Amino acid sequence: MPTSPLPSDLAIARAAHLEPIAEVARAAGIPEQRLEPYGRHVAKIDLAAVRDLADRPSAKYVVITAITPTPLGEGKTTTAVGLAQGLSVLGHRATLALRQPSMGPTFGIKGGAAGAGYSQVLPMEQLNLHLTGDFHAVTAAHNLLAAMVDNHLHHGNELELDPRSVAWRRVLDVNDRALRNIVEGLGARIDGVPRQSGFDITAASEVMVILGLSTSLRDLRERLGRIVVGFTYAGRPVTADDVKAAGAMAVILKDALKPNLLQTTENTPVLVHTGPFGNIATGNSSVVADQLAIHTGDYLLTEAGFGSDMGAERFFNVKCRVSGLRPDAAVLVATVRSLKAHSGNYRVVAGKPLPPEMLHESPRAVRAGADNLRRHIEIVRSFGVSPVVAINAFPSDFDSEHAVIREVAEAEGAHVAVSTHVVDGGKGARDLAEAVVAACGEQHEFRYTYELDDTLREKIEAVARTVYGADGVDFSPTAAKDLERFEVLGYGGFPVVIAKTHLSISSDPTLRGAPKGWRLPVREVRAAAGAGYVYAISGEMRTMPGLPRNPAAASIDLDDDGEVVGLF
Template identity: 55%
Template structure:
């Protein structure tokens, strides 16, 4: 078996192409980009006007089955497929979210792919990059500071401190900050109240950055952010606090998508990073809009499984962008399907259990119920569906064949093993050919629900058709807030469900395809600036914590000044 070096070793050994040449390969002049060193750049938004009359390329969304805690390789598949399309002579661009440093130094790792399907410069991408996440944090925290300052200086807006729902943020996994008390030390430090910190990428500001279509739209969305309520029950917005203008200025550079490259020289536009279990989990609309004017094929990725990221891609991102996908690729692995089939307990940070590495065709077949359900969800939206089997060395031909058969039975156009981690673009040639063919097929795109339905009707469509529940139970707090949101005129907004990514249901312990259960809604919150409502199903963490052995333990500088231990 060929030994594949670590992700970091591969990235550091790679000779990067100057970013001006990557830009030129997709038709961008130096006036269209702003350099961040030799190998990173920002793309000016004027590019959209420059190429306004050019037809869009084909649009492919990569999603997955319900993953194990290790993830099943959506980013690797996205990058590898882009590289494979390039090998077939197609002008292809991948669009990806940018990584948060919380997971980078925690346990999950980065978001630049892996093996020979990476985007580079990997170290820069995973640490600081072009500063977008820092800008999001500064804009968010400015608003938080202005809320408390307004209350201290006479509270002219009549803000009820008990209703404030705008915490602070920091881009570190720090569980000690989840619940805190601020304002201690006397009146000059403000009024004491309970609050907390979220991780920066969980901020509504990040969701707004990902969903905006331009600078003036960004300004309007920031102004609509609701931070709490007055004593009389009136929503208090960032516009009321006169914060939205300054927040927009802080984000004036961050709104420009970032240009980097794959290991095989294709362009990658990487921009914005909202989580998919608590937000909508997509790169920015602007990244996709620009890429579709510059490429024949644009391959993007939706966070977690089709029940989370892909559903939100369709119902939220496509709603606001006006863009329509030509094809969906559902990524799966033999190990995850075995887990759904009742074999092996996969735990992040621990070796895979021995039984999951042995051939077990019946377990894979049982687990394919999860794959079939994800294909069904994708087909709700009227687009062709393909399956990518992210192959490991322990997978057997019999296991691969049962996946192929079950995928076809579920309505997929085909299922193709890929080896892009070990082989780069060469490991996805068959999948790329199938994507090209699928993108020529007619689509009948449709949303899962229209805007005019009530909040409860939208939730119940998601619960029964996507999460396979028998019904929905609303706790009293959720009932109260649904009525309040309808009264405020927010009922037309799409739903962005906050739930676990480790199950189709709300319960991470319910694997495969749970049935005959009631989906619980304990609360619902409003992201009016982003433009969605997010019900909470189960306990959701918006601030992760570090594990006992965080990835940060391994990261260091060697004698030559090079980074070591970063994946």
């Protein structure tokens, strides 16, 4: 495929025609009186709109996921945007639901995250910076709880909270490794109780997941109240309600529960809402956004973080349980470079260019990595949902390489299409859109990996075997004991989230393709009692990123006209 002389993302974004946001809402059937504008091109949607739209027909519901990505990412958001535009080109009304990007990493390795080329979410500066302040609200609510906990310890500790048991850290939306581990409460007697603690990035906050899973303001308030901050000396959980913080937290988060409406380069409506971490949390956008958007058109596309073993597994087993919505199809974004990487013969590093030899024409290298694609198709099928393989085309790809992916996908009985949405916008995603329409029209019956009344151990084992293809799970003695304790504490009915690397279907980030003959080690388990799940930790999970030697922030600035440069 020849390379096209494509203008920069920034140039395309600035040249794009944006509709007034009320017009985008109107086209989606959202009444104007439910909009709270934030500038001219972003609006929050009052949750009363969910009731307004309740009698309208439900859209087909499609989750956008991926095969196991390289550390560079495979353009899942961009493909989701392109596909939404492609469905519009076919004459369908499509709405897209995305997670809000975290601001911290924007100043680290990553730069902005708003799609690419002619498949972007706009306005991209707002999207990548504060948007409507939801992340800031999560930070404020989370840290108010932390302050209330330490204040309780300071003023006599009536609840007999064991300071060493306090698991509620603080959060900031900044990549700051120096805050990972701190000692706080130093100084004089009036400066609090000294103890070890630390900061996570805001996207890793349980408050973020709660915001993403709540179905109403009341549900939000109740989930916040159930957050467990630590345990008494006698081992009883101490909650946010116990330290009287949850009401004020709900007040801080009141507006943050309203989804944000933006648009694509081709004016397709996009709901951007919540950004829970993809490895320790659910990695999906909000339940309320999907509950609203399901009544706004013919197709609702919702993106889930990382590969189908990660965000999509939680989409199916956690988010869909809470929302009550049933997916019709799953799009697996695949790229030539990711399949080549799964051959195990190349080394791809975040923040570095691809090894040049990966750009040579090599259908053989693509085929050598095809097991990963096959496994993800199986994962999607395990949920009873129709798989569609989206080949996200890069200028450096060759037709012979696309042909291999197509052949593998078809051999598995999956729909498949090449999409050139980055270069061509919605027109380039026309084939993909047709494949998605066909998949949604097929007979399918959605099912979970496990039932809620299975034990926590059984749920973790079911995900490990059915989704990851592991031979079983090895629980550490502590993890096994804690799982029993969680059943006693009443968390046994929760679904599970397994915190593992996203760079392999297995728990070992160095294993490419579809690893076989391995067991999932579970070192530690924790309960997110407010969000309502138990998570099992397999491997090293970093919840506060650091900045690289040359952070993106160093090149971001205002030009002489006050315009942002270097963000993309």
